[in-house]
Amino acid sequence: MGRLVVGRHDWLPRGAHRYLVAILRRHSARYEQFGPNGERLVCRLTKALYGLRQAPRAWFDKLKQFLVFTGFTVSKSDASLFVRLSSDHTIYVLVYVDDIVITGSSVDEINCFVHMLHNQFALKDMGKLHYFLGIKVSQSSSGSIHLCQRKYIRELLARSSMTNARSVHTPMITSSLLSKDEGEPLVDPTEYRSIAGALQYIVLTRPDIAYVVNQCSKKQQVVSRSTVEAEYQSLAAAASDVSWLVSLLTELNLSSVDLPTVWCDNSSAVAVAANPVLHSKFKHVELDLFFVREKVTRGELVVSEVPACDQVADVLTKPLSASMFTQFCRRLRVVLLEEVR
Template sequence: MRQPAGFVDPQNPTAVCKLHKSLYGLKQAPRQWFQKLTSFLQTQGFTFSRSDPSLLILNTDQTQLYILIYVDDFLVTGNNAAAIQRLLQQQKTQFALKQLGNVSLFLGIQVIQSKTGLFLSQQHYATKILHDAGFKDCKPAPTPVTPSSKAQLTVIPPFSDPSLYQRLAGSLQYLSITRPDIAYATNRICQHMQNPTEQDFNALKRLLRYINGTLSYGLPITIGNLDLHSYSDADWASDASDRKSISGFCTFLGPNLISWTVKKQPTVAKSSTEAEYRSLSVAASEVLWLRRLARELHLPQPSPTTTIHCDNTSAIAIAKNLVFHARTKHIEID
């Protein structure tokens, strides 16, 4: 550390100030703030969720309150409006609290309320990405990616501005929070952030053109049943550079999509069955976590297991067969 300008002691030029409390911007400041906030909430009867460390739950005889924390922004909900108001009034004695009423904007995600439910949208954020990239008036594209072509043997020149590519790719990752339709395209783009080429930037431009034509897209949350069901799929050896497969799965709570993932598998699968089974394994792990979280949110799942849909006959046959042999030992572990 060093003293800021104007605070240096001429007699002790190497001395620094001792901090009596953490300052905003220091490495330990976020941890200290989180500890102070959660310590106060724990004195009010809240406990940490076992599934999500940023979720605190108050569960009494007739009252359930939930607080979801992201740094210094948090959502409060529950079944007792009076208890929520009492909690916020108590927090005002400890913190400089600004109450914004019903949620309308949270971390750049716009929440539109209607009689049928909620609609989550990042239209403002998507418009800002297009403006920063200079694609605000570009021609829309019908799909986020072009049909895959065979691997080119020619040397593709590197992109001239890697920092621009990396900045846009990172922004698209955050946009995919409410846009599952761009999850796969964003995953492909982010795999080339270290050394992007002109071809990679063309793929990014294609995605930006698609976003420009679908600015109003978002994630609807409607009233319905509360049963979990999941879908799993894999694209075997789809990456021509390393022949690794792509796993993808999505999970619904009733009619609402609540979780989805597109990710390259860590190792090479020697068959489409193996690739599909690994994708099933990851989807099952996600479902187990969601079931634990649903139980903490008082959304019990009456069925013993959630249905996971898969379109690979061999993977389904292995999943049903309790007898494994040497060639399927790795699958047995999954």
């Protein structure tokens, strides 16, 4: 389980920052100084101030320099992830502005590293990780970790005046038809956009609502000429994400004896990935999408067919019946916290 450390930087108290920023903004337009040759001069800040745009970047650069100096390397897959590997222990540090999550294979090494952070920065050790960016983190007796946004969701329901709304079995019924011309247009769409953005964040721990959250809200980047081409476009996107995930796990010193497998319920798309002869029928498709075939040839990826009745990804792409929706959610490990304890 990880540790959460909150950085308070080594700057001024938050109230003093706001006061100074207000003064600078109020007088910056009227304050002028000139050099000996008549050139206009500006004030150069020797320390970043809270509230200014460069403050988060200045803090991250300072923290990054310290982490690199103490033996950490910056992940190529995620710029906010730092890894320190040695023969007897591993430490991972994940940074989001001034919130720092630390985990690793040795409790003693983690405590030693936290002590080093305390000596360098003004930090507050929050102890065992329970909440991070609105996500509740719980660990079961078996060691598995459960991520939950229940509090965040309840706050969103209250904000939307839907606290007492009745629940449904699935996010969208199979016979639902949506139209952009249906209903009364909103006078101010700002609140709707804000709620839609909040729902996008909830998808991190609730992939079962991904389809209904994104329905009609995103345009396809390319126009497919056939169902097979559309499936292959999605296959290429999935293969790209798998490649990134494999790269990240490699940096975390984790590996698997089995090749990563991408399951597709379209037999023609699977055939295109395995048989270069069929590529002649897709001459109009961007060449970069055929990297899937190259990975299959090099033995870095396996593309296999899965029956539609076992296609768990259907939760993310279409409305389902209540029985299939419940079945696929369980296979995605989207379950109640009580079920994993």
